[in-house]
Amino acid sequence: MAESIRPALSILRRRDLEARLRLSRSTIYDKINPNSPRYDASFPKPIPLGGAAVGWLAHEVDDWLNRQIETRGKQGG
Secondary structure (H helix, E strand, O other): OOOOOOOOOOEEOHHHHHHHHOOOHHHHHHHHOOOOOOOOOOOOOOEEEEOOEEEEEHHHHHHHHHHHHHHHHHOOO
16 A cells, blocks of 8 residues: 655744745744734744744745745736
């Protein structure tokens, strides 16, 4: 019986996320804060890693980036 092959999960810490998206720490936290004018409900949510440490799943970040690219194309940009 063949097992399904699942890719290894990759977790981005905040600094890695900042570098990948070229966004500042404050912008990232604004995007996940529903009270912020820059809130983006589609932005990947952080996952707790223990204590105060959080990370973001790399595949969710990639999916979000791809949706941004698709949206840009639909807006004629």
